[in-house]
Each structure stands twice: as C-alpha cells, then as structure tokens.
Amino acid sequence: MLKKLLLLVVTGFFLASCAATNTQQGGDVDAASSSTSSGSDSSITAGTQEDLIVNVGDRVFFEFDSSELTVDAQATLDAQAAWLMQYADTNITIEGHADERGTREYNLALGDKRAFAVYSYLAQAGIDTNRMEYISWGKERPEVVGSDETAYSQNRRGVTTVTN
Amino acid sequence: MTFAPRFSPDSKSVVMSFSDSKTANSEIYSMDLNTRSITRLTNDSGIDTSPSYSPDGEKIVFNSDRSGSPQLYIMDKDGSNIKRISKGKGVYGNPVWSPRGDLIAFVKNRKPNFYIGVMDTNGDNERIIVQDFALESPAWSPNGRYLIFYRQQKSNLDGTGGETTIHFIDITGYNERIIPTPRDGSDPAWSPLL
Numbered sequence: 001m002l003k004k005l006l007l008l009v010v011t012g013f014f015l016a017s018c019a020a021t022n023t024q025q026g027g028d029v030d031a032a033s034s035s036t037s038s039g040s041d042s043s044i045t046a047g048t049q050e051d052l053i054v055n056v057g058d059r060v061f062f063e064f065d066s067s068e069l070t071v072d073a074q075a076t077l078d079a080q081a082a083w084l085m086q087y088a089d090t091n092i093t094i095e096g097h098a099d100e101r102g103t104r105e106y107n108l109a110l111g112d113k114r115a116f117a118v119y120s121y122l123a124q125a126g127i128d129t130n131r132m133e134y135i136s137w138g139k140e141r142p143e144v145v146g147s148d149e150t151a152y153s154q155n156r157r158g159v160t161t162v163t164n
Numbered sequence: 165m166t167f168a169p170r171f172s173p174d175s176k177s178v179v180m181s182f183s184d185s186k187t188a189n190s191e192i193y194s195m196d197l198n199t200r201s202i203t204r205l206t207n208d209s210g211i212d213t214s215p216s217y218s219p220d221g222e223k224i225v226f227n228s229d230r231s232g233s234p235q236l237y238i239m240d241k242d243g244s245n246i247k248r249i250s251k252g253k254g255v256y257g258n259p260v261w262s263p264r265g266d267l268i269a270f271v272k273n274r275k276p277n278f279y280i281g282v283m284d285t286n287g288d289n290e291r292i293i294v295q296d297f298a299l300e301s302p303a304w305s306p307n308g309r310y311l312i313f314y315r316q317q318k319s320n321l322d323g324t325g326g327e328t329t330i331h332f333i334d335i336t337g338y339n340e341r342i343i344p345t346p347r348d349g350s351d352p353a354w355s356p357l358l
Contacts, residue, residue: 065233065255100316103257103271103300104351105168106227106234109183109190109211112165116188134188136165145326147297147318 047087049162056083060118062156065102067113069121073158077118080160081125094118094134095159097141099152104138111136118158133163165190168213173221179205181213192226194241205243216261216268217241218285225249225259225268225285236270238285249287254279258300261285264308267335271300280313282335293337301350306357310334312343314350 044050052058057080060073069077084090096115098107115134123129144151169180177197183190192206192215206212210230217224225238236250236259250256254274261268265285272279272292278299281292298316305311312332319326330349333340343349 065229100298101273102234102255103214103227105181105214106211106229106257108165108167109181109213112183112188112190113211119188134185136183144321145319145323146321147325151321 047090047162052080052083052160052162056080058161059157059159061153062114062158064099064152064156065110067096067110067117069117074121077121078125081122081127084122084127084131089164091131091163092133093161093163094122094132095141095157095161096134096136097143097155097157097159098139099155100139100142100147101152102139104140108136108138111138114156114158118160168215170216172217173219179215179217179224181215192224192243203242205239205241206246207243214258216259218261219263219265223261223285225261227257227259236268236287249283249285250290251287252290258302260302260304262304262308263306266308269302269304269311269335271302280311291337293335294331294333294340301352303352303354305354308335312352312354314352316350 044054049058057076060069060076063070084092094115096111096113098110102110115136119132119134122132142151142155143157144154165183167181169178171178177194179192179194181190182193189209190211190213191204192212194203194205195201205224208228208230210228212226212228214227215224216226222241223238224241225236227234228237231248234255234257235248236256237246237248239246252272254272256270256272258271259268267282268285269280269282272281277295277297279292279295280299280302281290283290293311296315297318299313300316302311302313310332312330314328314330316328317325328348328350330343330345330352331340332343
C-alpha cells in the first residue's frame, strides 16, 4: 500500500561517496617545451590550472552563510587578477560552493552569490567579463568529506578553474 | 539559473527561483504554463527560494534571508502581502504547504542539529516532529497526515558514513518507519492520489 503511494526519487548518494576532488590538473610536463612561472617548480607550465593552484591560489573561502569576501579572499583574488592579466589568453569558470549545513535549494542560491562575488571582484580588478563564467554547485560537490567544521570551512569556497 | 520549481495545485502554473546572471540574486517567479508568461513575485536583495503553493493556489510560502538569516515567509500568489511567519530560534528552510491547507512543514537548523516540524500557516504553534544530525526534504502525503523525508548520517574523512535513508512519519511524531530503498535514497516526493 505504502509503496503504491510513494514515488521515491532514489539517488545514489553522491555526497559521501564522492571522494575529495583532486583539482591538481595535468601531470608531468616536458620542461624543454614549456615555459614556467618565475622562481617556481620548473615542472609547472605557466598559465595553467596547476600554475594557478601552486603559485597563486585557485580558491577563496567564506564564512558560514555568507557571500562576503574576507580580507584574505580579496588578497587571493588580487593575485588571481594579476595572474589573469599576465596570461591574457586564459578563460576561467568560477565555481561557488556551500557546506552541507543547509538545504539544497538555499545552498544553490548561496553558491551562486559566492561565485558572483568572486566574478564581480575580478571584473572590478579589470578582468574582461568575456573571459569569465560562473556557476553554483550548492552543496553538491564538497571538496572535503567529513561532518565537522574543518571540512565545512574548506567546502564553503569559490574556485577559479582555467577552462582553456 | 532556474531552480526549486513547484507546480501550482491546478497544474496551470509553476513557481520557481530564478537567479539573474547579472546579479546572482535569486528571486521567485511564476510562469503560466499555457502562455509561458512570467511574473516576478519577489524583489529583494536577499535569497528567495523554495516556494510552495497553498492548496487553493492563492498563497505561496517561501524561504528568504532578507532579514539576515534564512526564515519562512508567505505572500499572495501575485507577490503582494509578504509576511514573515517563522518565529523560533534557528534558521528555517524548505517550507511545504500541507494538502489540507492547515499546516506548513519545514526544515530548521539550530546547531548542532536539523529538525523537521510543522507550524500553522501564520507561524503559530510550531511543533518539532523529528530531529537528527541532518534532515531534509519533507513531503506531504495527499491526506496531510504523514510526511516523508530523508536523514543523512555524519560522514567521515575516510569517505565512510554519510548514508541517506528515506523515512515516513505521522505528523504526531509517532510511527516513524524507514522506507527501504535499493541503495541510499534522498529527496522523496509523494504522488497525488489517483
């Protein structure tokens, strides 16, 4: 009887089973055929996601239920803006994420505001908006698995991803 | 981005959240499904989402952080007469209007737990039905006597835990049963009566 009344949307549970995403892109690079960032690991190709991660920082973090950029976040985005100015051929997507302590729908909206905060800051810093897109993943793609503040603080983030 | 869609009780329109890419501000809109005409219902810098129609289609309950934290509000179907109804401590979300029209089910987060409860449509007589580490997505039975929802267990750094299960409960808070699913289950929805 109960089964007849219920239409269950059953999903494989992806939050817990999703291992922490490895955002390190690429791998070994032929140093002879690649330029490198100054003063950095010579195996890293300049202007790539790996370069951004290692030498600039690809992400900023947010306080609980906030889309305001902290002082640390603004410093990271200043560095990202300078990097994007240097590598003017790169385009990026900015991802906004939330921790798991909120409803799916609210967190989609919150992730959207976080991504837009990063997008707007970079735009004001002079980055052409034609080079940038932004998207919200809400709480659907945590970086760190775990149900404590350590994990949550790393999941409340805006991530800049090089798309070309 | 469009998200959080819900049919009106007469199935002639849909209410949803729409976030303009120029502002990333989520507002609630309704769409007439025959004409595809769209009406903006909210206009506020806060997040407005999770709309749910009353069974007569005249009102909408929704989630907004316009006061500084996520709370529950009701408005007329044209967006007028917005009133906050949630009054308790904590933050609220995911409101769902009962098919009988008498109650609104909701999710509430007050550290460290989540709660699913019901309140009168003016926010009075809030009553918690179930609490746990993580609860979400209450959905009403067509007769307005039961809710289904899902629980999520804590997850661990090694990737274990985090299981989700679907549960059924009487709105008195008694007679909770797990609804067996082949794997983890989440985000249940109840079909209308045939």
